[in-house]
Amino acid sequence: MNIIILGAGQVGSTVATELSREESNELTVIDINQQILSDLQDRLDLRTICGNGSYPGLLDDAGADDADMIIALTNSDEINMIACQVASSLFHTPTKIARIRSPEYLRRPGLFAEDSIPVDYIISPESLVTEYIYHLIEHPSALQVLDFADGRAQLVAVKAFHDGLMVGRALRTMSEVVPGVDMRVAAIFREGESILPSADCVIEDGDEVFLFAAREHIPTVISEMRKLEKPNKRIMLAGGGNIGGQLAAMMEKDFQVKVIEAYPARARELAATLDSTIVLLGDAANPDLLLEENIESMDVFCALTNDDEANILSSMLAKRMGAKKVMSLINRAAYVDLVESGLIDIAISPHQVTIGALLAHIRRGDVVAVHALRRGSAEAIEAIAHGDRGSSRVVGRAIEDIKLPDGARISVIVRGEKVLMAHHDTVIESEDHVILFLTNKKKIAAVEKLFQVGITYF
Amino acid sequence: MQLLVIQRILGLLIMVFSSTLLPPIATGLIYQDGAIMPFVEAFFVTLIAGFLLYLPVHGHKKELRLRDGFLVVVLFWTVLGVTGGLPIYLSGIYDISVTDAIFESISGITTTGATVIVGIDDLPHSLLLYRQELQWLGGMGIIVLAVAVLPMLGVGGMQLFRAETPGPVKDTKLTPRITETAKALWYIYLGLTIACCLAYWLAGMSFFDALSHSFSTVAIGGFSTHDASIGFFESTTIQFIAIVFMLLSGVNFALHFTAIRNRSLGSYRRDAEFRTYLLVLSIVSVITIGYLQLTHTFDSTAESIIEGLFQVVSIGTTTGFTTAEYYSWPGFLPVLLLYVSFIGGCSGSTGGGIKVIRVLLLVKQGVRELQRLVHPNAQIAVKIGKKAMSEKVIEAVWGFFAAYFAISALMILLLMATGLDQETAFSAVAACLNNLGPGLGDVGRNFASINDPAKWILCLAMLLGRLEIFTLLVLITPAFWKK
Numbered sequence: 001m002n003i004i005i006l007g008a009g010q011v012g013s014t015v016a017t018e019l020s021r022e023e024s025n026e027l028t029v030i031d032i033n034q035q036i037l038s039d040l041q042d043r044l045d046l047r048t049i050c051g052n053g054s055y056p057g058l059l060d061d062a063g064a065d066d067a068d069m070i071i072a073l074t075n076s077d078e079i080n081m082i083a084c085q086v087a088s089s090l091f092h093t094p095t096k097i098a099r100i101r102s103p104e105y106l107r108r109p110g111l112f113a114e115d116s117i118p119v120d121y122i123i124s125p126e127s128l129v130t131e132y133i134y135h136l137i138e139h140p141s142a143l144q145v146l147d148f149a150d151g152r153a154q155l156v157a158v159k160a161f162h163d164g165l166m167v168g169r170a171l172r173t174m175s176e177v178v179p180g181v182d183m184r185v186a187a188i189f190r191e192g193e194s195i196l197p198s199a200d201c202v203i204e205d206g207d208e209v210f211l212f213a214a215r216e217h218i219p220t221v222i223s224e225m226r227k228l229e230k231p232n233k234r235i236m237l238a239g240g241g242n243i244g245g246q247l248a249a250m251m252e253k254d255f256q257v258k259v260i261e262a263y264p265a266r267a268r269e270l271a272a273t274l275d276s277t278i279v280l281l282g283d284a285a286n287p288d289l290l291l292e293e294n295i296e297s298m299d300v301f302c303a304l305t306n307d308d309e310a311n312i313l314s315s316m317l318a319k320r321m322g323a324k325k326v327m328s329l330i331n332r333a334a335y336v337d338l339v340e341s342g343l344i345d346i347a348i349s350p351h352q353v354t355i356g357a358l359l360a361h362i363r364r365g366d367v368v369a370v371h372a373l374r375r376g377s378a379e380a381i382e383a384i385a386h387g388d389r390g391s392s393r394v395v396g397r398a399i400e401d402i403k404l405p406d407g408a409r410i411s412v413i414v415r416g417e418k419v420l421m422a423h424h425d426t427v428i429e430s431e432d433h434v435i436l437f438l439t440n441k442k443k444i445a446a447v448e449k450l451f452q453v454g455i456t457y458f
Numbered sequence: 459m460q461l462l463v464i465q466r467i468l469g470l471l472i473m474v475f476s477s478t479l480l481p482p483i484a485t486g487l488i489y490q491d492g493a494i495m496p497f498v499e500a501f502f503v504t505l506i507a508g509f510l511l512y513l514p515v516h517g518h519k520k521e522l523r524l525r526d527g528f529l530v531v532v533l534f535w536t537v538l539g540v541t542g543g544l545p546i547y548l549s550g551i552y553d554i555s556v557t558d559a560i561f562e563s564i565s566g567i568t569t570t571g572a573t574v575i576v577g578i579d580d581l582p583h584s585l586l587l588y589r590q591e592l593q594w595l596g597g598m599g600i601i602v603l604a605v606a607v608l609p610m611l612g613v614g615g616m617q618l619f620r621a622e623t624p625g626p627v628k629d630t631k632l633t634p635r636i637t638e639t640a641k642a643l644w645y646i647y648l649g650l651t652i653a654c655c656l657a658y659w660l661a662g663m664s665f666f667d668a669l670s671h672s673f674s675t676v677a678i679g680g681f682s683t684h685d686a687s688i689g690f691f692e693s694t695t696i697q698f699i700a701i702v703f704m705l706l707s708g709v710n711f712a713l714h715f716t717a718i719r720n721r722s723l724g725s726y727r728r729d730a731e732f733r734t735y736l737l738v739l740s741i742v743s744v745i746t747i748g749y750l751q752l753t754h755t756f757d758s759t760a761e762s763i764i765e766g767l768f769q770v771v772s773i774g775t776t777t778g779f780t781t782a783e784y785y786s787w788p789g790f791l792p793v794l795l796l797y798v799s800f801i802g803g804c805s806g807s808t809g810g811g812i813k814v815i816r817v818l819l820l821v822k823q824g825v826r827e828l829q830r831l832v833h834p835n836a837q838i839a840v841k842i843g844k845k846a847m848s849e850k851v852i853e854a855v856w857g858f859f860a861a862y863f864a865i866s867a868l869m870i871l872l873l874m875a876t877g878l879d880q881e882t883a884f885s886a887v888a889a890c891l892n893n894l895g896p897g898l899g900d901v902g903r904n905f906a907s908i909n910d911p912a913k914w915i916l917c918l919a920m921l922l923g924r925l926e927i928f929t930l931l932v933l934i935t936p937a938f939w940k941k
Contacts, residue, residue, distance in 0.1 A: 002634075026634040034848070042524065045616065047634040 469512025527617025571680020597677025778895025
């Protein structure tokens with residue numbers, strides 16, 4: 001595919017890295033910073049052009065005429081929208097994806113349509129990250145919570161602890177331990193290595209277990225792996241930027257939220273828009289301020305500024321001063337591995353969260369979501385099955401008859417409102433949401449192909 | 459430095475390029491010239507040598523880093539230049555020495571076109587084709603070809619590409635994928651070669667001569683299958699065809715690419731380098747033709763025009779074909795032509811020299827300094843076309859210019875130390891460093907008469923010129939080798 005990417009910032013670079021791995025993609029990256037582009041070109045096999053990506057002349061130079069897709073990921077919502085408009089009006093680019101950060105634009109659904117602002121898919125990293133963190137706070141014992149089929153089914157990652165019901169038992173006994181709750185173990189990671197979850201597999205203390213279940217069963221499911229922690233109540237957010245602000249607005253009804261913001265103007269703005277949240281003006285790495293605001297009784301401390309180093313340090317400080325659980329937003333992949341070994345409870349990598357949502361739009365076949373797990377060592381994919389037995393390779397077939405690529409397993413099927421755990425004889429119907437778990441990233445293309453409908457369908 | 463990775467790629471490249479010895483073998487079989495054995499032997503020697511390099515390290519698949527790229531490119535050009543001399547030496551024609559065989563091979567692959575062989579007309583067909591083929595491979599660049607045919611070079615391919623591509627700005631890709639860019643370049647190159655070959659053929663050359671000369675014309679090389687070069691054919695039509703294809707090959711291939719893709723000639727018209735290139739050649743042609751007329755060097759005006767034009771284009775683009783004995787032309791003309799060869803072809807072309815774009819930047823930079831004297835507070839951008847060039851590029855051009863002249867000065871001194879006279883030394887360095895070919899004085903006709911040490915110095919000059927100096931120079935800096 002011929003793809004133009006606008007903006008080589010953190011999101012843009014990650015997307016470019018991810019997409020250039022696939023042989024068939026031809027990438028052109030546009031940015032106004034030559035230095036970033038040169039670095040990118042040294043590392044990846046793609047073309048770079050320096051300039052303002054929404055200018056028609058520049059898009060022309062980038063080969064917009066032959067482009068299959070434009071992905072506008074600059075910092076500016078307005079540039080992204082205009083770029084999509086230009087690509088649509090002048091170059092008839094088939095697929096246009098824009099990053100829209102400001103929630104103001106997202107409130108009116110009619111805005112982005114073919115005859116107004118022609119953006120096919122909107123991607124909002126801040127909202128995605130906000131939602132991601134919200135899930136984590138909602139489920140105190142989970143390391144990762146991912147939504148599938150609009151949240152009807154969820155995938156949770158839990159660290160098994162010796163007080164869990166299932167710990168020390170084989171997977172086959174699961175239905176006896178908690179009768180009536182249907183779930184599926186997708187993967188187990190023991191000391192960083194993936195283990196195939198066979199029926200005889202015994203869960204040990206310290207395993208990282210990935211489980212699929214219907215949304216309402218998630219708390220029960222977690223309790224099998226470890227004793228449920230008390231629900232979170234008191235939350236402190238360090239950094240009241242886009243993510244911090246949105247998160248506070250989402251949580252303030254159910255939790256006691258405090259936000260620390262360093263810039264007076266932003267702090268005033270936050271105070272004006274938020275209702276019950278306490279907005280504190282100051283430095284999140286200032287021990288006196290933390291002490292003053294009872295850091296020791298906080299259930300969760302979340303560092304959400306733009307600065308990785310500041311996030312890590314303030315989280316460490318909060319942890320030492322008694323916060324029960326600390327989370328930190330970390331952009332650099334190298335840091336994530338560094339800190340998750342113990343200093344910080346959960347490191348949140350915005351790229352991993354964003355890239356999954358973005359890649360889903362780039363995949364062929366009706367793939368609705370792709371989530372990277374454990375920083376990309378495994379992926380969960382949600383695809384919709386279409387067609388009938390004749391035109392589709394999955395519809396009308398029992399799971400055991402489907403030719404899946406190596407390392408791929410069908411875990412869950414969402415049919416309408418029902419969440420079904422996949423068994424070897426479950427027959428897939430048209431319009432089912434099929435959720436697969438994939439341990440080998442290279443096989444994504446094969447999965448895409450599986451869900452493409454033959455020509456006879458149309 | 460990832461020496462094992464470099465060794466692996468080098469071995470692989472040598473194995474792939476041993477196949478370039480197959481066409482001469484085929485030619486030898488067709489013409490029954492009884493001279494194929496040297497090629498068969500050389501083929502197996504290079505193939506096995508490459509294999510022995512590759513085998514112990516075939517598992518070392520890692521991305522090439524920037525530094526590795528320089529080393530691979532320099533090693534590859536050197537190794538190929540030297541092993542390229544193998545069949546020439548093995549053929550034993552005119553009791554050729556090792557020095558001469560290697561000089562001939564490096565002169566071929568760097569598209570210089572300086573020869574040490576006298577009596578070319580009597581060489582077997584296989585060897586004749588081989589000399590031309592060396593030029594053709596070197597013209598677009600052996601690394602570019604390798605990147606096109608070996609997809610596994612991947613991102614590392616870009617590092618190699620950059621170390622070989624001529625011109626000050628090396629990051630512009632025609633297509634997003636490096637392999638596709640390399641392929642596009644070779645398709646254009648191949649297209650030009652075929653067109654040139656057909657034109658020569660139709661103009662009356664034998665097919666063998668047409669093919670051979672199309673190789674050296676499009677590569678801006680200058681080797682011929684005759685001692686008298688293009689002059690052998692005594693045909694104005696052939697001279698004219700040569701002029702057209704030399705001109706086309708001296709243009710940035712990216713322009714050809716854009717023109718073909720957009721099916722319009724607009725890209726040429728808008729390109730500042732292209733316009734300067736034509737302007738320089740036109741002005742020098744007018745001066746040359748005028749002076750030839752004034753001194754009555756030729757009997758007729760028509761002859762002055764065609765001979766003047768041909769020689770200006772041939773030397774200006776650094777091809778080095780000759781029809782007349784230009785080195786015995788009157789007055790300042792021979793030296794003027796050598797000066798023009800310093801400007802050379804456009805960036806991204808097959809031509810040598812400093813490259814038009816660099817000269818253009820130097821001139822504009824000079825003008826800017828003058829303007830600054832008049833308006834000390836003015837902010838003045840150096841523009842090419844309508845685009846301002848970054849200071850980094852301009853600095854790099856100055857550095858290149860300085861290095862180019864420092865090296866030519868040093869080499870002239872060294873050559874004179876080996877006993878060459880001043881005219882010969884100067885012209886030999888200019889001819890080799892600019893990848894031109896023929897010089898003046900003792901090296902006007904060929905390089906056979908100069909001594910061995912001088913030939914080795916000139917071999918280095920040719921490689922320096924083809925790899926645009928810095929790629930080679932960077933290897934002798936201590937910083938390059940530090941961990």
